[in-house]
Amino acid sequence: MTCVVAGVDIGGTKTRVALCAPDLTVVDRLEVPTPAAAGGTAMVGAALDAVGQLLGRGDARLLGVGVGAAGVVDARTGRILVASDSFRDWAGFGVTAAVEAALGVPAFLDNDVNAFLRGEAAAGAVAGERQVLAMTLGTGVGGALWLDGTLYDGPHGAAGEIGHIPGFGGLPCTCGGRGHLETLASGRAIAARYGERTGRDLSAREVADAAAAGDPQARAVYEDAGAAVARAILVTAGLLDVTTVVIGGGVSRSWALLGPSVERALAAEPPVSGHPVRVLPAGLGGDAVAVGAAARARAELTEICEA
Numbered sequence: 001m002t003c004v005v006a007g008v009d010i011g012g013t014k015t016r017v018a019l020c021a022p023d024l025t026v027v028d029r030l031e032v033p034t035p036a037a038a039g040g041t042a043m044v045g046a047a048l049d050a051v052g053q054l055l056g057r058g059d060a061r062l063l064g065v066g067v068g069a070a071g072v073v074d075a076r077t078g079r080i081l082v083a084s085d086s087f088r089d090w091a092g093f094g095v096t097a098a099v100e101a102a103l104g105v106p107a108f109l110d111n112d113v114n115a116f117l118r119g120e121a122a123a124g125a126v127a128g129e130r131q132v133l134a135m136t137l138g139t140g141v142g143g144a145l146w147l148d149g150t151l152y153d154g155p156h157g158a159a160g161e162i163g164h165i166p167g168f169g170g171l172p173c174t175c176g177g178r179g180h181l182e183t184l185a186s187g188r189a190i191a192a193r194y195g196e197r198t199g200r201d202l203s204a205r206e207v208a209d210a211a212a213a214g215d216p217q218a219r220a221v222y223e224d225a226g227a228a229v230a231r232a233i234l235v236t237a238g239l240l241d242v243t244t245v246v247i248g249g250g251v252s253r254s255w256a257l258l259g260p261s262v263e264r265a266l267a268a269e270p271p272v273s274g275h276p277v278r279v280l281p282a283g284l285g286g287d288a289v290a291v292g293a294a295a296r297a298r299a300e301l302t303e304i305c306e307a
């Protein structure tokens with residue numbers, strides 16, 4: 001019988017579960033809707049049902065479960081601390097306790113951006129790297145740090161929260177602040193900045209399509225986003241000497257557009273160390289958070305399976 005760890009990615013609309021072999025190869029995966037409006041018990045219940053379905057397809061033995069969830073989480077106690085308004089009865093919910101009670105195996109909780117970085121560092125674009133900044137450019141902008149080969153999350157679990165540092169103009173941010181990176185580089189911001197220039201209401205992906213078709217306003221919006229991402233990279237490299245950056249989230253799928261604008265801005269202002277920073281798009285696609293959550297579980301588990 002083979003052994004597996006399960007990685008669970010609980011997002012705002014979809015929950016993705018991956019069963020991973022001990023080397024973190026994805027053995028099987030399933031995506032189900034997240035019942036975010038039905039509360040924490042229902043959300044974890046949907047994830048547990050998906051884990052059960054996947055286990056029922058084979059004869060693998062489950063060793064543990066890692067969960068990645070949006071919002072501020074307490075990775076030590078396995079509780080959600082702060083959740084967005086779209087989740088009901090989620091803040092305060094004890095995720096790992098519920099999973100352990102249902103499945104009888106150890107469970108672990110991470111913030112989803114930290115889990116994304118764990119996944120990419122364990123089995124993705126930055127596998128084997130020791131000093132990494134991760135950025136997720138999605139609806140918002142998230143960040144996480146991998147220092148000396150391990151996740152650094154800080155005393156409040158908020159290290160690497162690069163989306164909400166100031167110095168990026170004066171536009172109002174979703175968090176109530178101003179001039180944060182997120183106001184230029186999130187998917188929502190790309191759509192809004194394009195709308196201000198043109199009066200047209202397009203999604204970030206549609207703005208990317210317009211840029212590819214030669215629309216100068218769309219190109220300018222992505223150029224601004226890329227320059228802002230590059231500035232955030234340079235600040236981080238200057239402080240922490242990170243060598244590598246991995247970028248995920250929906251906006252990163254337009255890498256042919258975003259990547260060159262980041263590289264242009266980095267080339268214009270190289271890091272003071274004299275060592276160029278490598279910038280890579282995420283390698284695990286939609287599996288990154290689930291694989292990273294599984295990687296946390298595998299790292300914490302004492303039981304080793306030599307299948």
Ligand SMILES: [Zn+2]
Binds near residue numbers: 174182
């Ligand atoms: Zn902000």
